[in-house]
Amino acid sequence: MALSSSSSSITPVVQSGRIRILKEGSFKQKCGGGGPIVYWMFRDQRLKDNWALIHAVDEANKANVPVVVAFNLFDQFLGAKARQLGFMLRGLRQLQSNLAQTLDIPFFLFQGEAVETIPNFVKECEASVLVMDFSPLREVRKWKEEICKRVGDSVAVHEVDAHNVVPLWEASSKLEYSARTLRAKINKLLPMYLNDFPNLQAPDKKWDGGYRTIDWDNIIADVIRKGAEVPELDWCVPGEVSAMEVLMGSKDGFLTKRLKGYSTDRNNPLKPKALSGLSPYLHFGQISAQRCALEARKVRNLHPQSVDAFLEELVVRRELADNFCYYQPHYDSLLGAWEWARKTLIDHGADKREHIYTKEQLEKANTADPLWNASQLEMVHYGKLHGFLRMYWGKKILEWTSGPQEALALAIYLNDKVTFTTLEHLHYMEDY
Numbered sequence: 001m002a003l004s005s006s007s008s009s010i011t012p013v014v015q016s017g018r019i020r021i022l023k024e025g026s027f028k029q030k031c032g033g034g035g036p037i038v039y040w041m042f043r044d045q046r047l048k049d050n051w052a053l054i055h056a057v058d059e060a061n062k063a064n065v066p067v068v069v070a071f072n073l074f075d076q077f078l079g080a081k082a083r084q085l086g087f088m089l090r091g092l093r094q095l096q097s098n099l100a101q102t103l104d105i106p107f108f109l110f111q112g113e114a115v116e117t118i119p120n121f122v123k124e125c126e127a128s129v130l131v132m133d134f135s136p137l138r139e140v141r142k143w144k145e146e147i148c149k150r151v152g153d154s155v156a157v158h159e160v161d162a163h164n165v166v167p168l169w170e171a172s173s174k175l176e177y178s179a180r181t182l183r184a185k186i187n188k189l190l191p192m193y194l195n196d197f198p199n200l201q202a203p204d205k206k207w208d209g210g211y212r213t214i215d216w217d218n219i220i221a222d223v224i225r226k227g228a229e230v231p232e233l234d235w236c237v238p239g240e241v242s243a244m245e246v247l248m249g250s251k252d253g254f255l256t257k258r259l260k261g262y263s264t265d266r267n268n269p270l271k272p273k274a275l276s277g278l279s280p281y282l283h284f285g286q287i288s289a290q291r292c293a294l295e296a297r298k299v300r301n302l303h304p305q306s307v308d309a310f311l312e313e314l315v316v317r318r319e320l321a322d323n324f325c326y327y328q329p330h331y332d333s334l335l336g337a338w339e340w341a342r343k344t345l346i347d348h349g350a351d352k353r354e355h356i357y358t359k360e361q362l363e364k365a366n367t368a369d370p371l372w373n374a375s376q377l378e379m380v381h382y383g384k385l386h387g388f389l390r391m392y393w394g395k396k397i398l399e400w401t402s403g404p405q406e407a408l409a410l411a412i413y414l415n416d417k418v419t420f421t422t423l424e425h426l427h428y429m430e431d432y
Contacts, residue, residue: 013058013198014051017170018161023148025128025156035126036066036207040118040147042140044133044162045071045091046240047098049197049288051162052133057103057203059129059158066207069099069107070121072114073219081227083383084420086220091238091286093216098240103202109214114143119150125209127155133285134161136168136326164319165290166193168326171319175327177338182323183316190315194293230418233383236280243287246277248295254278255299263305266313269386276310279384280420282318289314332412334405345404357400359410363417372396376414383420 039056047053053069060067071092073085096107110117122130130151132144148157161167166189176182224232236242248255254262254276265274281287292314300307330336334345357367365373365380375393379385385393397414398407415421 014055014160015193018051018167018193019055020159020169021156022132022144022159023151023155023157026153034063034065034128036060036068036209037063037129037131038118038122038125038127039067039069039131040114040133041069041071042114042133043135044285044288045088045095046286046288047095047102048200048240049291050133050285051197052131052160053162054198054200055158055160056129056131057105057200059131060203060205063128064205065128066205066209067103067105067203068125068207068209069105070110070118071107072110072112072117074114075112081230081417082224082232083227083230083418085223085227086232087236087238087280087420088284089216089220089223091240091284093214093220094239094241096214103200104206105203106207106209106211107214108212109219111219115146115150118147119152122151122155129156129158132157132159134159134163134168136322138325138329138331163285163289164322165293165315166190166319168319168322172323172327176320176323179312179316179320182320183312186316186319194290194297196294197288197290235382236277236420238280238284238286240286243278243281246281247287247292255295259296259299259303259306259310261306263303263309266309267388269389272386275386283420289318332408334408345398349403353400353402355400356402359413362397362400362410363414367396367400369396379414379418383418385419 037056037060039053041052044050044052053067056067056069073089092107092109096109099105099107108121110121118130130147135141144157144159151157161169164171166186170189170193171186172182176185245253247253250256252258258273258276261271261274262276265271268274276292278287278292282289282292293311296307296310296314324336325331328336334342337345355368361367362376365376367373371389372393375385375389394407394411397411398404401407401410
C-alpha cells in the first residue's frame, strides 16, 4: 500500500500531516459530478471534533458532492461481548440521529466482513474517495490493504489520524523505547497540532440516494443475547453527550469538580474518583483526546500539576501505546518485548512457582491473593481496572502460570473478555 502525504493547492481544513494517501485514485471528478465521499468510520465514533469526518466534508465540498458515513459491525472481533458491543452500538445509535439532524449526513450500518461490505458500498454509490480513520492494530491494517485493492482503480483512499493529538506518523517514524523518548517528539509538535477544531457545517450538497432503515433494537438485542456471558454495565452511559458530561459536567465533571486531586490521588486505588473516568469514551472514540487536552489546558492555571499529569497520561502515554502497536508487528506476543526483557522472562520461565492457577481459577478470581482477586473482580463487575493495579495484576499472572507465553496469552484473554479496552491498543503495551 503506497503512502504519501496529502497535498493540495488549496489550504486544507485538516492539516496535511494528519492525512495519508493510501491509494491514489484515477477518477478525475468534475465539480458537481460523481458519487459521494464515503467515510468508513471505525475507531472514531463521533460527530464532534472528528478530523476524519471534517476531511470527508471538506473533500465533498471541494467537489460539490455529498458525504455518507459507513460503519461495519463485525460478527466476531477480538472477543467482544455484550458489554463492549452494547456500549458501542448504543453510542452509534445516537450518532446516526445526530448526523442526520445536525449535518444531514446519512449513516449506513453493515454487518459482516468489512473487506466485502465497504468496497461493495463504495462501488454501489460510485464514490470517488474513501476516507478512513486510523488504527494501529494489525487486523485493521490488513483490512485496509485489502479494501484498497477491491475498491477499484478510480477510487482514492485517504487515512486520517483522528485519534491521536499528534498524528502517529508525524510523531515518530520508529518504535519508541519509552515515554521519555517519545515525549520530546510529541511536545515539539504540540504547537502545530494541539489547536481547536473548525466549525463543522453540513455539506453543501445533500445525499439523495435514499436511506436504509436500521433496526437498532433488534441488532442490539442480538449482540446482547450472543454476548450475554459478559453483560452490559449501567455505570457508564454511552454517547458523545455523556462523554462531555464526564469531562466537563456541572455536577461531577472531571475538569470542573475532580481535577484538583488528580496529581496526588490518581495512583491511589482507594480514591477512584480522582481518575477521569474517560477511558470507555476515548476507547470507542465517543470523545476526542484532543478536545480533552484543549479543555484541560484552559484550566491549567487552577491546577497546573494535575493538568500536566493528566496530559502526560492522555497524550504521551496513550500515544506511546499506538506507537508500540504500529511499529511492533508482534505486539501481542512475547516476540514484541524488548530483547533484554524477553531474555529475562525466558531465563526464568522454569523457575519454581509457589502457585500454579488454571485459566478458570484466574477468571473466577480464585487465588490466594485477596488484592489480585479484587482487581480481577473489578474488571469482571465494572469492566475496568485501576491503572495503578494493572501492572501488579499482570505480574502475578506471570508468577502463577507455567511461563511467560502462557501468562501473556492469559492476560490478553482476561482483559479482552470483560473490559472496555477490548479492540484496543493500550492494553497490549500494558500487558508487557
